[in-house]
């Protein structure tokens with residue numbers, strides 16, 4: 001029985017992990033295997049997924065989640081050899097990845113037979129300015145999509161959803177556009193009921209030279225952070241950042257981790273789990289356009305947040 005693949009693409013911080021988490025938490029008896037592609041040296045995506053540890057997790061509802069190892073095809077064949085075999089595979093791509101390259105990889109004849117690419121979902125922040133769709137990376141993420149999910153409608157102004165839908169239409173993208181409130185998309189839209197029917201191979205589009213546009217800077221600390229000082233640091237860094245995410249302990253709430261997210265100019269902080277043993281007290285990944293932020297500048301700004 002072929003195992004259909006759902007590929008989730010979308011720009012940095014668009015809301016891909018939120019959707020994958022929602023799918024895993026609401027699997028309704030489907031055995032879903034999720035492959036998350038982490039950008040940075042610190043393995044944050046996997047930690048944010050409910051109940052994950054060591055990069056691989058089996059959920060109580062029969063779903064599993066793993067990080068993408070060096071090679072996508074090897075990761076997929078490992079998943080396909082598992083017993084019981086997953087019924088669906090969800091691959092979350094990196095926000096800086098051109099999904100055409102992954103689509104091309106998935107056209108491998110063996111993978112296509114055993115795990116055909118069924119649906120490509122592009123997640124887009126509803127507050128994305130229409131001009132951002134002229135960006136080559138955003139365009140290639142949209143171009144391969146069957147479904148575009150608009151995230152963060154709750155944060156966007158009233159007209160934003162309409163404006164971004166018009167901008168997507170203007171790109172002549174044939175995809176269906178749906179709203180995804182806090183990661184919620186009807187799973188019937190994403191997973192075919194009849195898995196016997198293998199989807200047709202796809203044309204991934206022209207191969208573009210890989211563009212090194214972003215760099216990831218990891219920052220860790222063995223000491224907890226001061227929240228007011230962190231706020232100041234993020235204020236300084238914000239104009240230079242494309243994305244940041246991290247986990248850390250604060251002086252204000254010792255013994256507990258906070259989950260920090262920065263996407264589309266917006267920073268959020270939420271309470272996380274208890275601080276696990278043997279990990280640095282602060283682990284944050286910063287993503288910036290190449291040459292915009294040096295490690296020395298980042299370290300200088302972040303060290304000022306450390307207690308004592």
Ligand SMILES: Nc1nc2c(ncn2[C@@H]2O[C@H](COP(=O)(O)OP(=O)(O)OP(=O)(O)O)[C@@H](O)[C@H]2O)c(=O)[nH]1
Nearest residue numbers: 012013014015016017018095151152181182183261
């Ligand atoms: N208010 C609100 N926040 C959202 C929604 N969807 C996602 N977010 C938040 O947006 C931030 C980024 O979401 P992620 O799901 O981590 O985004 P991502 O696309 O996986 O990010 P990368 O993998 O780093 O590219 C997080 O703080 C989410 O909680 C939404 O519908 N509403």
